[in-house]
Amino acid sequence: MEKLLKNPMDRYIPSQLEVEQLCEQYRVGNLISIDAALGGLFNVNLKISTTTGQYVIRIHSGLSREDHLNSEKMIMEKLQKHGISPLMPLPTKEGFYFSKLHHRFVQITPFVQGIPFKFTKEQAYHCGESLKKFHQALMNEDAIPTPVWSNYPSQKGLEEGLELLRHSQKDLHKEVHIKEVEHLYFKVMQQWTPNEKFLKKSIIHGDWHPWNVLFNEYNEIAYILDFDFIQKGECLHDVAYFLWTIKNETNKEELGRHFIKGYGPLSLIEAELLPLAIARASLFFLCTASFVADPVLELQKQLRVQKPYIEWLLSADGKASIKNLLSF
Numbered sequence: 001m002e003k004l005l006k007n008p009m010d011r012y013i014p015s016q017l018e019v020e021q022l023c024e025q026y027r028v029g030n031l032i033s034i035d036a037a038l039g040g041l042f043n044v045n046l047k048i049s050t051t052t053g054q055y056v057i058r059i060h061s062g063l064s065r066e067d068h069l070n071s072e073k074m075i076m077e078k079l080q081k082h083g084i085s086p087l088m089p090l091p092t093k094e095g096f097y098f099s100k101l102h103h104r105f106v107q108i109t110p111f112v113q114g115i116p117f118k119f120t121k122e123q124a125y126h127c128g129e130s131l132k133k134f135h136q137a138l139m140n141e142d143a144i145p146t147p148v149w150s151n152y153p154s155q156k157g158l159e160e161g162l163e164l165l166r167h168s169q170k171d172l173h174k175e176v177h178i179k180e181v182e183h184l185y186f187k188v189m190q191q192w193t194p195n196e197k198f199l200k201k202s203i204i205h206g207d208w209h210p211w212n213v214l215f216n217e218y219n220e221i222a223y224i225l226d227f228d229f230i231q232k233g234e235c236l237h238d239v240a241y242f243l244w245t246i247k248n249e250t251n252k253e254e255l256g257r258h259f260i261k262g263y264g265p266l267s268l269i270e271a272e273l274l275p276l277a278i279a280r281a282s283l284f285f286l287c288t289a290s291f292v293a294d295p296v297l298e299l300q301k302q303l304r305v306q307k308p309y310i311e312w313l314l315s316a317d318g319k320a321s322i323k324n325l326l327s328f
Contacts, residue, residue, distance in 0.1 A: 008062025008148075011044050012104050013037075019048060019057065022101070026108045027093050028055050042149075042228070047111055054111035058089075063148040064105045064228070066098075071144035072227045073097045075203055079224075082137035084130065087112060087223045114214025114222045119249060121258040122219035127210055127242060128262025130221040135235045138203035143232035150229035152206050152237060153284035155193065158185060161287035165299070168290050177299055181286045184310050188279045198269045199234040206230055208238040209245035236270050239263060240277035243325070247278075247309065256325040266326060275322040279313040282306040 014022065020031045029052030038045040044059040076086040089097060089107040098105045117123055162185060165178050205212075206229030216222040242259060246252050260266070266274065286306050289299040312318040 009042070010062065012059050012102055013044055014046070014057070014059060014101060018101060019046070022057060022099070022106065022108065023048070023050055025092050025099055026055075026090050028052055028090065028108060055090075056109050056111050058107045058109070059101065060105040060107070062104065065145065065148060066105070067145040068147050069098055069105060072230060075138065075141070075144070075230055076227065078141070079134065079137055082133065084133055084137060085221070085223050086227065087225050112214065112223055115216065115219075116214065117210035119251060119255065120219065121251075121254055123210065123215055124246075124255040124258040125262035126215070126220050127208075127213060128239075128259040128264075130213070130224070130262075131205070131208055131238055131242070132263045134205060134224070135200075135202040135238070139200070141203045141232075144203065144230070146231050147206075147229055150206050150231065151241070151281070151284060152204075152229060152231060152233055153280045153287075154233075155189065158189070158283060158287045161284075161290060164290040165287070165295075168295055177303060180303060180307065181289075181299075184307065185283060185287065187314060188276060188283050188310065192273065192276050192280055195269060195273055196234065199236050199273070200267070200270070201232055202235050203230055204233040204235060204238045206233065206238070206241075208242050210242070211245075234277070236266070236273060236277045237281070239266070239270075240274060241281050243274075243322075244278050244281040253321075253325065257327075260325050271323065271326055274326075275313045275319045278322065279310045282310050282313070286310075 016031070016034065019034055023029060023031045029050035032049040032051060035047040035049055035054075038047055038056060040058075042061040042063060044057075046057045046059075048055050048057060073089075076088055079086050080088070087109050089109050091097060092099055098107050100106060162182065165181060205224070205227070207226055212225045213221045214223045214225070239260070243252075243256050246255050249255060283306070286299075286302045289295055289302050292298045313322065
């Protein structure tokens with residue numbers, strides 16, 4: 001019997017019987033055990049053991065769409081032809097890329113062994129090198145369906161978040177906070193928007209951070225994970241987002257320089273806009289504070305975290321520090 005999941009963010013954890021049925025559907029052997037939940041902000045990821053090996057069952061949130069999943073398969077296959085290794089989901093016995101369970105898309109991948117990110121300069125270098133190969137392989141691809149939700153800070157998404165903040169202003173009781181977000185949005189976007197059209201575009205990963213890859217013993221990337229956010233966008237966003245994710249690491253300058261060295265030289269306009277691109281990644285988490293269950297708490301938290309960082313990125317000192325990463 002199908003269960004009704006009203007909220008697209010509701011997470012569904014399958015029963016043992018349902019896991020057994022999925023094992024049969026994907027022809028991965030008989031279930032031995034459900035081993036662990038592997039985490040995930042939106043999706044449920046369960047590691048299982050069967051008579052043929054170990055696998056991960058992924059139960060998507062209600063935000064996933066069939067057209068985007070089909071595009072993911074196409075993009076992954078093209079990356080494979082260029083010698084890039086995405087972790088490919090297995091087909092069902094009917095040959096489909098996914099199935100459905102209680103109106104949620106389901107995929108199964110092999111459980112692969114790999115070395116996680118350990119904050120070394122060698123790993124950072126290969127993160128940059130692989131990202132450049134990713135962009136080059138997909139540079140000539142047409143736009144694909146945009147995911148319902150992603151961390152990509154499109155102007156449309158930022159403005160929708162701001163509008164929802166304004167609409168919720170009475171509930172938030174924090175007009176001054178909303179004014180601060182609007183001010184930061186204006187400062188970043190008035191510089192970004194006129195120059196955006198000059199940036200190189202490709203199909204981007206959209207969530208390129210060092211925990212979405214696994215490394216081999218030589219610190220090279222063995223597998224790229226999590227293609228939920230892929231879309232056509234500025235290559236610079238993936239570069240900026242990686243730098244944004246390591247901003248709190250003690251060796252962030254060393255990691256950043258080696259990441260950029262692996263990626264290769266940025267164009268003049270990319271180098272100029274890199275601090276803004278990182279600020280735009282931060283801005284996303286401010287503008288979308290209204291999308292969570294407790295927008296009051298979220299807005300206060302994000303202002304504490306993102307506001308000083310955005311202001312630093314827009315300062316002469318911040319811009320010089322980021323541009324220093326490009327010297328190698």
